[in-house]
Structures are given as structure tokens and as C-alpha cells.
Amino acid sequence: MVAIKFLCTLLIIATAALVTIVDAFDPQLMLKLVNNERKKAGVPELTLDSKLTKAAQKQTDFMVSTDNLTHDNPAGSLGKRIQDAGYKFSNVGENIAKGFGTNEEVRVMDVWMKSSGHRANILNKAFTNLGVGFGGGKYWTQDFGRRSRSTRKSKRNVTKPARLIEN
Ligand SMILES: *[C@@H]1O[C@H](CO)[C@@H](O)[C@H](O)[C@H]1NC(C)=O
Ligand SMILES: *[C@@H]1O[C@H](CO)[C@@H](O)[C@H](O)[C@H]1NC(C)=O
Numbered sequence: 001m002v003a004i005k006f007l008c009t010l011l012i013i014a015t016a017a018l019v020t021i022v023d024a025f026d027p028q029l030m031l032k033l034v035n036n037e038r039k040k041a042g043v044p045e046l047t048l049d050s051k052l053t054k055a056a057q058k059q060t061d062f063m064v065s066t067d068n069l070t071h072d073n074p075a076g077s078l079g080k081r082i083q084d085a086g087y088k089f090s091n092v093g094e095n096i097a098k099g100f101g102t103n104e105e106v107r108v109m110d111v112w113m114k115s116s117g118h119r120a121n122i123l124n125k126a127f128t129n130l131g132v133g134f135g136g137g138k139y140w141t142q143d144f145g146r147r148s149r150s151t152r153k154s155k156r157n158v159t160k161p162a163r164l165i166e167n
Contacts, residue, residue, distance in 0.1 A: 024102050025134040027053065030142070033109045034122055034130060043125040049145065052131025055085035056141040059096070064136030069098040069163045079158045082145060087129075090148035093121040093159040097140040108140050117161025124159070 027048055035045040059081065062073050071094055075081055078094050095118045100108040112118035121127075126146050133141040148155065 023135050023137065025132070026103070026105060027132040029105045030109070030132045031130055033105060034142075037109075037113060037122055041123045043123055044128070046128060046130040046144070049087065049129035049131055051085045051087040052082065052129050052143045052145050053133070054131070055082045055087065056094075056131040056133035056143040057135070058085070058133070059094070059143070060133035060135040060139050060141045063096070063098070063139045063141075067136070069096060069139070069165055071096065071160050071163070077158070078143075078160050079156060082143060087145055088148055088150075089145045090150070090155055091124070091126040091144075091146040091157045091159075093124060093127065093144040093161070095121050095140075095142040095144075095161060095164075097164045099138055099165055100140055101137055111164065112142075115161070115164055118164060121159060121161055126157070 031046065031048050038045055058075070059071075059073060062075070063069060071078055073081060076084065079089075079092060082089060082092050095112055097108050097112065100111075112122060121142070121144055124144065127144040128147070129145045131143040131145075133143075
């Protein structure tokens with residue numbers, strides 16, 4: 001009995017360690033890859049924003065929990081989700097992908113750049129900030145934004161491209 005309990009404890013620790021390893025990713029590397037593309041295209045570079053990162057990770061966590069690649073979320077539209085994360089915006093966009101694993105920033109960016117909707121977000125000169133999320137060993141989110149002092153919905157521009165699946 002004691003042995004079984006011990007084994008269970010070990011398994012839980014092993015699982016926790018595995019989850020941590022599986023979800024390893026590097027937002028700074030993603031930022032660098034995005035900015036390399038923007039430099040090539042002659043558009044201003046982005047900086048990471050903690051509120052956009054929070055929104056991107058939340059959407060990632062939702063996709064992991066439902067195992068579904070989607071911009072839709074009962075928490076609201078992309079605009080609402082980003083506003084609720086505390087980021088007041090004039091422009092916002094979201095790229096998502098499924099099927100790219102741990103530390104595959106380079107591969108997911110390559111495939112996003114070959115997809116016109118995702119590429120348009122990555123190179124959109126209106127954006128100034130980036131947030132990155134990763135989870136479940138396969139779900140990626142990029143949230144792009146430009147801050148605004150105004151919260152008027154009529155002044156907001158929300159662009160979101162098609163979802164991308166690669167296995
Ligand atoms: C998955 O997401 C798609 C696109 O948003 C949606 O139409 C579909 O109902 C979702 N499926 C599940 C099982 O939640
Ligand atoms: C939204 O932004 C895109 C890209 O910056 C632009 O092409 C489009 O005209 C804008 N739409 C509105 C409604 O402002």
C-alpha cells in the first residue's frame with residue numbers, strides 16, 4: 001500500500017516534469033523571428049507586451065483544454081479578450097497554429113510566413129506589440145496589437161486570419 005502510494009507520487013512528479021518540458025518555448029526567439037521578417041519587409045519592429053502575452057497564453061490554454069484550434073472562445077471575441085487582458089487597442093490580430101511542438105518557433109514561423117493571412121499579420125505595419133503563447137505540446141498563438149488611448153469600438157480594427165494546422 002505504501003509502495004503504491006509512493007509510486008503514485010512519483011508518477012505525479014514525473015507528469016508535472018513532463019508537462020513543463022513539453023511546453024518549453026522562447027518568446028524572445030519568436031519576437032526575433034518576427035522582427036527579422038519585418039526588417040526584411042521594411043516595417044517597424046515589434047516589442048513584447050505582457051498583456052498581449054497574457055491574452056495569447058489564455059487563448060492557447062483554451063485551445064489545449066478543448067483540443068480545438070480556434071479563435072472562438074466563450075470568453076469573447078478576439079477584441080474583447082485582448083481588451084479584458086488590459087490592453088486598449090486601435091489594432092489587433094491573432095495567428096494560431098496546431099501541430100508544432102516544443103521549441104519549434106522557427107518551423108511554425110516558416111509555415112505562417114507561407115500563409116497569406118498569417119503573413120499579413122506578421123508584416124502589418126499598424127502593429128507595434130506582440131504576445132506569444134504555447135501549450136499542450138502543439139498549440140501556438142501570436143497576438144498582435146497597437147495601443148490606443150481611445151476605447152471606442154468604432155476606432156478598432158480587428159484582423160484575424162485563418163487557422164493553420166500542420167501535423
Ligand atoms: C472548434 O472550433 C471551431 C472553429 O471555431 C468550431 O466551429 C467548432 O465548433 C469547435 N469544436 C469544438 C468541439 O469545440
Ligand atoms: C484594417 O487594417 C488593415 C491592415 O492594416 C487595412 O487594410 C484595413 O483597411 C483596415 N480596416 C478598417 C476597417 O480600418
